[in-house]
Amino acid sequence: MTRIRFLLGAVLCDARFVGLLALAIVAAAPHLSEATRQLISFAVINILIACSINLLTGMAGQISLGQAAFMGIAAYASVLLVKVAGWPFALSVPAGALMAAAAGWILSWPAGRVREFYLAMMTLGFGMIFVEVVREWDSVTGGVMGITGIPSPQLRSLVVFGRTLDTADYLRLLAVIAAAVLFWLSGLNRSRVGRAFFAVHESETAADSIGIDSAMVKRQAYTLSAGLAGLAGALYGHLVSYVGPESFELHRSIEILVMSVIGGLGSLPGQVVGAVALTWLPLQLEVFEDFKFILYGAVLVAIFVVMPRGLAGLLFPPPRMIRPAWRQAAAPPTATTGGSARRVVGRTVLAWTGLRRSFGGLTAVADFSCELAAGEVLGLIGPNGSGKSTTINVLSGLYPPSSGRIELAGADVSGLPPHVVARRGMVRTFQDPRLVGRFTVLENVLLGAHVHARYGALEAGFGIGRIRRDEPAAIARAAGVLTAMGLDDVADRVLETLPYGYRRLVEVARALMVEPDVLLLDEPAAGLSEGEIGRLERAVLDLRAAGVAVLIVDHHMDFLARVVDRVVVLDGGREIFRGAIGAMRDDPKVAECYLGRMETTDARG
Amino acid sequence: MRFTITLAVAGLSVGSIYALIAVTLNLTFWTTRTVNFGQGAILMLCTMATAVAARSGVPIWLAGTVGILASAFAMVIAERVCVLPASKVGGSMGWAVSTLGFGILIQGIVSKYLGNQAVAFPDVVLDAAQFVDLFGIRIGAQYLVVFAFSLTVIALLDLAIRYTVWGRVVQAVAQDPELTRVFGVPMRRVVVVSFALSGAMAGVAGILTAQIIGTVDPAFGFSLLISGFVASIVGGFGRNWGALLGGLVIGVIEQVVGGYVSTAAGHGVSLAVLMVVLAVRPQGLLGRAEAVKA
Incomplete structure (x- = not known):
């Protein structure tokens, strides 16, 4: 059993596997049915969102009940840049993600001053304020009606570098972006950046005591997480060709949290599993929609006691924080407590x-x-x-x-x-x-x-x-x-x-x-x-x-x-x-x- | 000016409900250092149950009692299922997420089995058409009754905390749970009673709100809970008189902004107050900073 888990983990967490999977999607995209393309597209976007909250909540330990607002900021920004300012899609999506990242950075200042449940309240408030602003500011955001007629692959109106994208092209684009993000995250997690997130999660006092600026680490986590959620949000807006406030309300933030905790907070492959499961299940089970919130509620009530490491805890070995490649590249150790010669004894x-x-x-x-x-x-x-x-x-x-x-x-x-x-x-x-x-x-x-x-x-x-x-x-x-x-x-x-x-x-x-x-x-x-x-x-x-x-x-x-x-x-x-x-x-x-x-x-x- | 005064009176009235909700949050905070993120669903449960029972012909006092018992019972379950196990996990993420989940669960069950539609809430004391004349300004009698009622409940709780054995134990637990346990106080019982009382009082807050709004639906509790949070935070968590002050201030701000700009703007301003107070003075206007312990 442990062996199977180990193999499964080794394969699924391997960059080559993720690359192959992305290649397979790219190759197969034109041959899939419209419904399958859409299912995979949503799954890929959900993977990006789950990874974003995993960075902030799973790794850095900063609970976020307003993650959907970051998506919303980027979705509105990108869509408006295209529709109103006439920007090309290839620029508007990164610009939207950057604006979400900026919002995350700004939020990190007040959020860095509070912790524990006060932070939960603050992120909750942040998510709700975003929705209120969108609703009220209808000259720009279209209010509760939202924005429709966004250039999208479904309408065959999305043109990138002179080429009209259809849903298969868009799926290819999503697969390539997600593979690149997962590759980047798997390197990031197993570096001083990812390790510092966990250190701050465990104890800010201890992190500070060894020179890790925990306030800065948290700001970095907010910024990266918001940027990633923004990327997903911008891509989502163009996928469905409509953005409205109800797509970014609290229930969406809850759904994101549920995906991440089911998959397993702190585990990257877990995020993929959680996101895919919660995208696929509703489409397979008709009754799912009826019982959705009962199920989400039950998951949130029970998960930390029953399955604190989520599905990843069952499926994969615990994530390690050092890339084997760097270990192989390390010189053989010489036993030392780290004294250096520059100290003058007695001074x-x-x-x-x-x-x-x-x-x-x-x-x-x-x-x-x-x-x-x-x-x-x-x-x-x-x-x-x-x-x-x-x-x-x-x-x-x-x-x-x-x-x-x-x-x-x-x-x-x-x-x-x-x-x-x-x-x-x-x-x-x-x-x-x-x-x-x-x-x-x-x-x-x-x-x-x-x-x-x-x-x-x-x-x-x-x-x-x-x-x-x-x-x-x-x-x-x-x-x-x-x-x-x-x-x-x-x-x-x-x-x-x-x-x-x-x-x-x-x-x-x-x-x-x-x-x-x-x-x-x-x-x-x-x-x-x-x-x-x-x-x-x-x-x-x-x-x-x-x-x-x-x-x-x-x-x-x-x-x-x-x-x-x-x-x-x-x-x-x-x-x-x-x-x-x-x-x-x-x-x-x-x-x-x-x-x-x-x-x-x-x-x- | 008249309009402003009318709005301010309405604000004091709803603000007193926010204060009452904040006080119910205090009850669990004192005894377990947790805050129920599902409290909105608890007070919705009571109000929905009352409305549905009254609709099917049960006398209103009985319907209300059933509702209040239901929300008290739900809180006891919440303590058992969310708070107690999470205290072993450590940190606040466990219970914050699980109580939030508990609220979503209740809301999901209620909307599945009682329907997603708003249900008309019966008048308990006065109907909304009755007015009193105060210095030449017509003021809904309902507002005054609600204001007086919530203040009475808060005052009764405060008296109970000060002068009953149970209340003194709660104070002791709030100061130092370990020491209280050492003295052989039956902690479990004190905690369970606090949760039940918190649920019952939240139910009362729900019924009072429904008196003003006139209807109740499964999503009804959440924004009330947020307002309760704002009241708590502005006044300083764990302080009853702080909660009262915070509740009244927020109620008036919300109604006045709501009346002159829009309801959503009123709500937005109170959320903004939440963010600003959390960022600038997390211990609240009346609270003292907790010393950091290494």
């Missing part, structure tokens, strides 16, 4: 002065000053609630400091957003490892290489330009880090199938991929076995030798004693001790804060 890289952070009336960190030198390992300890994690949160930019100054390599970084701090060379890990559960170890670690690659969506999709150099280099480096951390044997295991201890080590490995000068580790040894602590220890000592400054918050004293150069003890947000870990054990103030005040035995009192 101060991080210094903070008068750092203070309060939450309402509670001061978590008060007037804390310290510095870290390249190649130094500093332990930050103290009882629970003493301000250790807050210190890391403030240093890494997650919270702006209430007052105080943070200097990284001589430049002020206080108050900068986390992804900028990470790019400047200070990276942190979390108490609860925040990784992408459905990624393999290697894919997770590759997220850390995001900031070092320069290629964009176009290069990623078609496998041209800078991705040819950046991606194999990143894979080789990731393999090297995994070898150094002793994780190379689990590199291809899916993360959520691994024990907890591994996840911590993987998170550290991912942070190392950013090649930080300063590494902030928040309780890295918690929950690790002795063997895993040994690996962690070796990694920390490696980093120290390479001149990386490491700040460790932890409660595991034996582990700390083996790696730190000195410790700072916090209590109630204030520093109470600084020095060697041996001296700390004898310090009365430290003992007091952990064990409570020793009553000075005074029998006379």
